[in-house]
Amino acid sequence: MINMSQHTNTLLLGIATFVYVGAMFLYLFGLVFRKKFLDISGFVVFVGAFLIETAGLIARWIESYHLEYGHIPITNLYESLIFLSWTIALTYIIVDLKYKIRKLGFPVSLTAFIFMAYASFSPDVSSRIEPLVPALKSNWLVFHVITSFFGYAFFALAFGASVFYLISDWYTKHTNGKVLSYLPSTKVLDEISYKLIIIGEILLAIGIITGAAWADYAWGRYWSWDPKETWSLITFLIYVVYLHLRYSWGWHGRAAAIFAILGFAFVLFTYLGVNLVLSGLHSYGSA
Amino acid sequence: MDKILDRIWRFFSSVKLAIVLILLIIATAIIGTVIQQGLPDEAYIQHYGTATFNILNSIDIFDMYHSWWFELLLLTFIVNVLVCTWERLPAIFKMFSNPTLKLPLEKMNAFKEKETISYSGTRDAFIKKLIQKLREIYKAPIHNDAKEGDYLYLEKGRVARFGPYVTHISLIIIFVGVLIGSFFGFEGYLNLVPGESSSIVRTIRGNKKITLPFSIQCNHFNVEFYKSGIPKAYKSDLSIISDGNIAARKVIDVNKPLTYKGITIYQASYGQAGASSFNLVLQNGRKGESDVSLNLNQQYKITNDTSIAVLDYTQNYQGFGPTILLGVYKGQKLVNTSIYLQKYPDFHGAEAVGGYRIKFVKADESFYTGLQVAKDPGAPYVAAGAIMLILGLIMSFFSYRRRIWIFIPDDTSDKTFTIAGVADRNKYSFEMEFEKIIQELKKGVKE
Ligand code: HEM
Numbered sequence: 001m002i003n004m005s006q007h008t009n010t011l012l013l014g015i016a017t018f019v020y021v022g023a024m025f026l027y028l029f030g031l032v033f034r035k036k037f038l039d040i041s042g043f044v045v046f047v048g049a050f051l052i053e054t055a056g057l058i059a060r061w062i063e064s065y066h067l068e069y070g071h072i073p074i075t076n077l078y079e080s081l082i083f084l085s086w087t088i089a090l091t092y093i094i095v096d097l098k099y100k101i102r103k104l105g106f107p108v109s110l111t112a113f114i115f116m117a118y119a120s121f122s123p124d125v126s127s128r129i130e131p132l133v134p135a136l137k138s139n140w141l142v143f144h145v146i147t148s149f150f151g152y153a154f155f156a157l158a159f160g161a162s163v164f165y166l167i168s169d170w171y172t173k174h175t176n177g178k179v180l181s182y183l184p185s186t187k188v189l190d191e192i193s194y195k196l197i198i199i200g201e202i203l204l205a206i207g208i209i210t211g212a213a214w215a216d217y218a219w220g221r222y223w224s225w226d227p228k229e230t231w232s233l234i235t236f237l238i239y240v241v242y243l244h245l246r247y248s249w250g251w252h253g254r255a256a257a258i259f260a261i262l263g264f265a266f267v268l269f270t271y272l273g274v275n276l277v278l279s280g281l282h283s284y285g286s287a
Numbered sequence: 288m289d290k291i292l293d294r295i296w297r298f299f300s301s302v303k304l305a306i307v308l309i310l311l312i313i314a315t316a317i318i319g320t321v322i323q324q325g326l327p328d329e330a331y332i333q334h335y336g337t338a339t340f341n342i343l344n345s346i347d348i349f350d351m352y353h354s355w356w357f358e359l360l361l362l363t364f365i366v367n368v369l370v371c372t373w374e375r376l377p378a379i380f381k382m383f384s385n386p387t388l389k390l391p392l393e394k395m396n397a398f399k400e401k402e403t404i405s406y407s408g409t410r411d412a413f414i415k416k417l418i419q420k421l422r423e424i425y426k427a428p429i430h431n432d433a434k435e436g437d438y439l440y441l442e443k444g445r446v447a448r449f450g451p452y453v454t455h456i457s458l459i460i461i462f463v464g465v466l467i468g469s470f471f472g473f474e475g476y477l478n479l480v481p482g483e484s485s486s487i488v489r490t491i492r493g494n495k496k497i498t499l500p501f502s503i504q505c506n507h508f509n510v511e512f513y514k515s516g517i518p519k520a521y522k523s524d525l526s527i528i529s530d531g532n533i534a535a536r537k538v539i540d541v542n543k544p545l546t547y548k549g550i551t552i553y554q555a556s557y558g559q560a561g562a563s564s565f566n567l568v569l570q571n572g573r574k575g576e577s578d579v580s581l582n583l584n585q586q587y588k589i590t591n592d593t594s595i596a597v598l599d600y601t602q603n604y605q606g607f608g609p610t611i612l613l614g615v616y617k618g619q620k621l622v623n624t625s626i627y628l629q630k631y632p633d634f635h636g637a638e639a640v641g642g643y644r645i646k647f648v649k650a651d652e653s654f655y656t657g658l659q660v661a662k663d664p665g666a667p668y669v670a671a672g673a674i675m676l677i678l679g680l681i682m683s684f685f686s687y688r689r690r691i692w693i694f695i696p697d698d699t700s701d702k703t704f705t706i707a708g709v710a711d712r713n714k715y716s717f718e719m720e721f722e723k724i725i726q727e728l729k730k731g732v733k734e
């Protein structure tokens with residue numbers, strides 16, 4: 001049995017951060033040298049990093065019980081950054097097993113690394129396990145966070161697939177019709193990113209609705225136009241526009257890919273921007 | 288006149304309008320997150336100056352989600368969904384009850400996914416075999432034989448066509464729920480100290496008085512803290528008093544409200560209602576220490592002719608923390624007052640009152656409970672709509688509709704048949720699926 005000292009979780013999460021870097025370099029070499037074994041080892045190391053991260057999250061959960069707080073580790077900025085990298089990693093593993101799009105490993109491991117490094121090394125982010133204020137003690141909150149974060153993760157992968165689409169499309173244009181052998185064909189990338197957006201949209205919708213249900217149980221008001229809430233709705237609507245453009249006007253290919261890439265900016269803003277940027281604009285008292 | 292109505296209808300039934308409206312809603316909703324909503328006017332005036340404030344205020348920018356123009360935008364959007372759905376629904380039902388079973392050959396030839404395959408053996412035996420094979424590898428076809436030849440029709444993922452309609456109708460249900468809530472519901476707050484009861488709440492928007500058909504009594508209120516001082520839980524023990532009787536009683540907690548006759552009472556907040564008692568330590572060289580607990584203004588005898596009382600309390604006296612004002616009495620006459628600081632027990636040094644050195648240890652504070660009292664008869668509709676919305680999305684995307692037509696001409700000199708198919712979405716997945724069917728059929732035909 002591991003000694004559950006205060007720092008077991010941060011230690012494991014720190015190790016995972018560096019293992020993600022390892023995976024990232026293997027994937028990068030895989031892109032440069034086009035050797036299959038590099039991609040495979042990248043994937044193996046990536047799964048290793050993911051398992052260490054999982055252990056770190058579990059350790060953190062257990063430690064929160066030792067501190068008598070006892071809550072799932074998704075409740076402050078540090079935990080949410082770690083959890084987001086975890087959902088993106090898990091989503092990538094699932095998507096790779098289903099759609100065989102291993103080359104996404106490079107941007108995914110880079111993203112996982114950035115989120116974890118930001119959580120661990122930014123002076124603005126505290127890794128302390130904090131107690132929950134009463135309003136956060138709700139099962140709705142757990143559903144809400146998990147579904148929203150997996151929604152973000154699917155949108156992130158759709159973003160990656162769309163970037164790959166543009167790269168592959170550009171390559172074909174500039175080489176008189178040759179195809180990039182190490183990426184799936186543009187047709188496949190187009191459809192994968194569409195399917196990922198669909199799943200992301202369903203998860204985001206569930207996330208918004210469980211969030212509203214939670215607010216209703218806590219305060220008797222399911223919707224109050226607070227910035228985070230409003231931005232989730234905005235993000236949902238952006239992808240509604242994407243779906244209708246695609247379905248009713250037949251947008252696909254490059255136009256859809258560009259839209260998916262721009263749409264992801266809304267996801268990022270909903271997740272981070274609202275807290276980092278808008279809170280600054282809100283301080284009227286000091287202005 | 289009919290022409291105008293027709294034009295209005297056409298306008299509201301377009302998906303183009305839907306996209307424009309959604310983009311407008313997005314753009315305006317962003318404004319509301321950048322400019323903080325619902326602050327007191329002074330805060331905006333200080334930030335923008337009076338002139339700008341007056342302009343922005345006249346278009347309700349500071350409460351824009353409740354402004355007439357934002358609500359009009361939402362209303363237009365709902366009318367758009369309604370008209371759009373209404374107009375397309377009959378076609379959807381028709382497609383269900385009456386699908387195109389026989390597709391003319393020239394239409395089939397126009398599809399991207401199509402193939403003409405030759406077969407051997409007799410025509411009738413072949414058709415039997417083909418149907419059998421299709422049933423094994425894909426689905427049982429609907430068979431129609433006509434003068435010019437035999438038609439087979441296969442369809443999968445039909446339910447996906449209904450999904451968008453379930454989603455769109457759910458939006459209308461949600462909207463109806465929101466309307467019901469805003470016309471027949473209210474949201475108010477009520478603060479109670481333990482022992483108090485009231486039947487009057489004040490609305491959060493507009494600060495109007497609402498009299499409830501019962502009164503709410505707070506029997507107890509309790510806050511627990513973590514060691515770090517962050518609140519861990521706060522709970523109110525409430526009774527509902529109706530016509531002089533206790534109609535209900537429940538301990539409510541954040542996330543665990545009490546509902547009575549459609550009105551729900553939430554534990555929303557709490558606040559300091561002042562201190563209820565004060566703990567002091569009296570020190571006398573010979574007699575040792577004794578602890579006393581005093582209520583506000585309660586006189587306590589320390590010697591035959593001297594008594595003390597806590598006359599005032601503040602949580603933070605000029606940055607020195609919790610502080611009491613202590614009065615010293617000779618008989619009934621107040622002869623001296625001085626302050627005692629909880630954080631600085633040695634502030635008075637060796638100074639003694641009636642032979643006792645006095646230390647202020649701590650105040651037991653009492654809290655009021657902050658209750659939110661709300662009625663929302665529209666909420667069940669909103670909840671049902673929300674569930675329907677998710678179901679509609681899952682229906683739309685779990686599957687996708689694809690249709691396959693096969694034509695076997697009557698002319699037996701030409702031993703070929705044509706197969707063509709089309710999918711509403713996921714063209715690539717369908718291409719793969721179609722490819723596989725073709726291969727299976729080619730193999731099957733040779734056997
Ligand atoms: C928040 C609002 C909306 C949501 C969540 C929504 C959702 C959807 C979904 C999921 C689809 C299926 C798309 C696909 O299969 O790829 C769809 C299709 C469609 N939507 Fe919407 N929609 C919304 C608003 C609107 C509005 C305002 C209109 C009005 C013009 C509209 C018109 C349509 C049409 C015509 C289709 C194609 C329907 C069909 O398959 O026959 N939608 N919508």
